[in-house]
Amino acid sequence: MKECKEYTLRIGKHTPKYPIVQGGMGVMVSGPNLAGAVASAGGVGTIASVGLAVTSPDFTGTNVAKENIVMIKKAIEKARQIASDGVLAMNCMCALSDYDDMVHTSCDSGIDIIISGAGLPLKLPELTKDYPGTALVPIVSSVKAADLIMRKWEKSYGRLPDAFVVETPNTAGGHLGARNESQAMDKALSLKAVVPALVDFLKNLGVNIPIISAGGIWDSKDIKEAFDMGASGVQMGTRFVATEEADASDRFKQAYLDAKEDDVVLIKSPAGLPGRAILSPLVKRYFDDMLEKTACKAACLTHCICRAKHETFCIADALMSAYKGDWENGLFFCGTNVTKLKKIVKVRELMEELVTGLGCVYSPL
Numbered sequence: 091m092k093e094c095k096e097y098t099l100r101i102g103k104h105t106p107k108y109p110i111v112q113g114g115m116g117v118m119v120s121g122p123n124l125a126g127a128v129a130s131a132g133g134v135g136t137i138a139s140v141g142l143a144v145t146s147p148d149f150t151g152t153n154v155a156k157e158n159i160v161m162i163k164k165a166i167e168k169a170r171q172i173a174s175d176g177v178l179a180m181n182c183m184c185a186l187s188d189y190d191d192m193v194h195t196s197c198d199s200g201i202d203i204i205i206s207g208a209g210l211p212l213k214l215p216e217l218t219k220d221y222p223g224t225a226l227v228p229i230v231s232s233v234k235a236a237d238l239i240m241r242k243w244e245k246s247y248g249r250l251p252d253a254f255v256v257e258t259p260n261t262a263g264g265h266l267g268a269r270n271e272s273q274a275m276d277k278a279l280s281l282k283a284v285v286p287a288l289v290d291f292l293k294n295l296g297v298n299i300p301i302i303s304a305g306g307i308w309d310s311k312d313i314k315e316a317f318d319m320g321a322s323g324v325q326m327g328t329r330f331v332a333t334e335e336a337d338a339s340d341r342f343k344q345a346y347l348d349a350k351e352d353d354v355v356l357i358k359s360p361a362g363l364p365g366r367a368i369l370s371p372l373v374k375r376y377f378d379d380m381l382e383k384t385a386c387k388a389a390c391l392t393h394c395i396c397r398a399k400h401e402t403f404c405i406a407d408a409l410m411s412a413y414k415g416d417w418e419n420g421l422f423f424c425g426t427n428v429t430k431l432k433k434i435v436k437v438r439e440l441m442e443e444l445v446t447g448l449g450c451v452y453s454p455l
């Protein structure tokens with residue numbers, strides 16, 4: 091067994107002990123407990139900023155934006171208490187109405203890294219210009235998206251991303267970087283296609299930006315494969331949901347353990363993007379066109395087909411219901427790996443399995 095030197099991930103000035111990023115998962119699936127546990131286990135722990143308001147005692151159901159800001163600060167403080175020397179990231183989704191405030195508050199509260207997707211984070215350097223130490227990591231699903239971001243950032247702000255997360259819609263959980271459900275399954279957007287192509291693209295430009303592979307990463311074999319393709323790290327979501335420390339309810343975790351292959355479906359989210367989720371009663375009602383129309387309470391998305399056209403369902407309600415463990419009304423995002431999960435483990439057990447599988451010594455912080 092050796093140190094994990096050949097598996098080093100550097101993101102700006104931050105070098106986690108192990109090249110494993112726990113992906114941001116809203117609403118309150120990756121809150122401060124999970125992110126803190128992962129950071130203290132040697133990975134990058136990511137808090138999802140979306141919907142943190144649900145944990146506020148002052149949350150009324152409609153004051154989402156205001157309470158999100160209060161709870162972002164508190165979540166970072168709590169995660170830092172768990173992992174004082176760990177690397178912590180905040181996941182901020184471009185599609186959210188309070189994106190700018192979420193980014194500002196996270197930086198102001200001392201977050202190490204902002205990881206940003208669900209749209210192209212074209213103005214992220216502008217929003218973070220007063221925090222030069224905060225590393226910036228866009229999530230992309232294609233070389234084209236990475237190229238667009240790099241051109242815009244270089245031209246307007248004279249800087250480049252500190253890393254890219256390449257997330258394949260073929261297997262990942264949550265909102266997916268594809269136009270629609272059929273493009274989400276297009277092999278042209280697989281990790282095997284996009285990661286080596288982005289590695290070549292960056293090499294030809296003569297820039298050194300680490301790539302983090304995401305979507306369907308299950309074990310150390312998958313991590314090695316990602317490195318063989320030229321990635322410098324992996325981001326994993328679904329496996330971290332099935333941990334004791336994940337902030338989701340026990341019912342959420344049980345839904346993961348129960349899920350079979352036919353239960354994993356693609357939906358069109360109110361954000362207009364495809365998403366991968368468990369076939370819960372809410373999703374069945376959505377497929378059967380049996381959903382009741384609901385009025386918008388929080389205007390959480392900049393573009394929402396539920397608000398604008400009364401299509402689909404209220405995503406804030408659906409994700410908050412999932413957080414509360416309401417199986418009937420919840421939207422339970424998941425990656426295709428969900429069907430492989432057999433039990434709930436501790437974050438340290440999972441990290442140890444992954445790290446020792448790489449042939450490295452495991453020692454948490």
Ligand SMILES: Cc1cc2nc3c(=O)[nH]c(=O)nc-3n(C[C@H](O)[C@H](O)[C@H](O)COP(=O)(O)O)c2cc1C
Nearest residue numbers: 113114115116262263264305306326327328423425
């Ligand atoms: C329950 C759940 C919620 C998610 N929420 C978010 C989110 O709020 N923002 C985001 O950028 N990605 C989100 N994702 C994607 C993850 O961060 C991660 O990139 C992805 O799940 C990786 O694929 P895997 O689940 O196959 O490991 C979510 C994924 C899951 C499973």
